[in-house]
Amino acid sequence: MSNPYAQIFRAPGAKGFAAAAFVARMPMAMAPIGIVAMLSQTHGEYWLAGAVSATFAIANAIVSPQISRLVDRYGQSAVVAPAMLVSVVAFVALILAANQGWPIWTLFVSALLAATMPSISAMVRARWSELFSGRPELNTAFAFESSADELVYIAGASVSVALSVSVFPEAGMIAGTAFLALGTIAFLLQRGSEPKLRLHDRVTARGSAIRLRPVQIITLALVFVGAMFATAEVSAVAITEALGQASAASLVIGVYAIGSFVLGLVLGALNPKMALHRQLMIAVGVLAVTSIPLLFSTGSVAALAVAVFISGIAISPTFITAFGLIERRVPESMLTEGVTWVMTGIGIGMALGSFTAGWVVDAYGPQHGFWVSVAAGAASALIVALGQGVLGDDRPRDADRLQAQPAE
Numbered sequence: 001m002s003n004p005y006a007q008i009f010r011a012p013g014a015k016g017f018a019a020a021a022f023v024a025r026m027p028m029a030m031a032p033i034g035i036v037a038m039l040s041q042t043h044g045e046y047w048l049a050g051a052v053s054a055t056f057a058i059a060n061a062i063v064s065p066q067i068s069r070l071v072d073r074y075g076q077s078a079v080v081a082p083a084m085l086v087s088v089v090a091f092v093a094l095i096l097a098a099n100q101g102w103p104i105w106t107l108f109v110s111a112l113l114a115a116t117m118p119s120i121s122a123m124v125r126a127r128w129s130e131l132f133s134g135r136p137e138l139n140t141a142f143a144f145e146s147s148a149d150e151l152v153y154i155a156g157a158s159v160s161v162a163l164s165v166s167v168f169p170e171a172g173m174i175a176g177t178a179f180l181a182l183g184t185i186a187f188l189l190q191r192g193s194e195p196k197l198r199l200h201d202r203v204t205a206r207g208s209a210i211r212l213r214p215v216q217i218i219t220l221a222l223v224f225v226g227a228m229f230a231t232a233e234v235s236a237v238a239i240t241e242a243l244g245q246a247s248a249a250s251l252v253i254g255v256y257a258i259g260s261f262v263l264g265l266v267l268g269a270l271n272p273k274m275a276l277h278r279q280l281m282i283a284v285g286v287l288a289v290t291s292i293p294l295l296f297s298t299g300s301v302a303a304l305a306v307a308v309f310i311s312g313i314a315i316s317p318t319f320i321t322a323f324g325l326i327e328r329r330v331p332e333s334m335l336t337e338g339v340t341w342v343m344t345g346i347g348i349g350m351a352l353g354s355f356t357a358g359w360v361v362d363a364y365g366p367q368h369g370f371w372v373s374v375a376a377g378a379a380s381a382l383i384v385a386l387g388q389g390v391l392g393d394d395r396p397r398d399a400d401r402l403q404a405q406p407a408e
Contacts (some may be wrong), residue, residue: 008140017190019186026156029116029152029156030173031176034176038170042098055111061344064340067079068123068340071337072336073197073333075194081117084184087113090110090112090114091110091114094114122336122343124145124187130195130196133332139320147348150260150261180237209330211335214326214393215329215330217391219344221284222380224380224383226348226350227352227371228377228380233256234357235294235361235373239304242366255312273393275397279321281385285381287377288314291311332349
């Protein structure tokens, strides 16, 4: 049996843009935690570090879909390059402000401007869609990208914190900014794989992709999936600390991601024939059910690691099928924006999950943090279940395009 991953990388330019995209998206994991690690050391105040990091994350969640909307209209090279340049300059200003003790307001302004960082995860998926739209290889490509995203979150956050703590406070942010600049330039230089502009679609596809019901349903469902992801991290840290084994937190979090990473690669290789909306229903259903054992795993690190491993196995399959549905249900002229909205939903969910889980841990104790995961899993499953009719609608994407037009 041939290797499906080897097959997708035989496509012209695939190896190059996939490698460049992996580097370019490292800052999506490095920046939020890197800001906290940097400012907590240079200014000694965690509230300030958290506030500046939240400013960047929230602003990026709002701005990145608008940048992707412009990408769909004018092309990746025309939009991503200036957006990246603004973000890089703003990150450099933030680093200098932290190092030189500039006024506090400069930290917030820099973080706000850095939010123009484009969603490379959406850009690379658009390139895979250009190569394999309507073909089974696209599911394999999306499986690879979902696994790559998880590796980025695992490695990026760890590298950023390690550099800031062991080298100097700004080291993590400097590395992340360099990855953003060099990776994006390498990505954009590969013009041969850049998605073509659909001139007809640019005229007819008015409005935003978020007006499409499939995008709304999937984005909302993945807000809760993102909350589960963040809750596991916060709760793992709190529980291992309460058990007197704080250093084991990184191991538990790594186990959480590894299970999902492996199953995602397997799913991409198997390419199941079941309808994608039903695959998504099964994936979020598994997420909801496997979150329940977390409530009974707080007595030891070993039990916690096993429960966390089991609870994480369906995350990559959820992402893979969600992005596959977006590719099929969103007009080609809105694809990058549609994918970015889903990525934004995950990011918002992670922010809300971290905050909620932290509040629950502070108020009720570490052993109760996983109740947030259980509630979020049930909410995600309910949303996808209620949206099965819309997600299973196989009308051509041209018909969906009309839904995206604002009322005259």
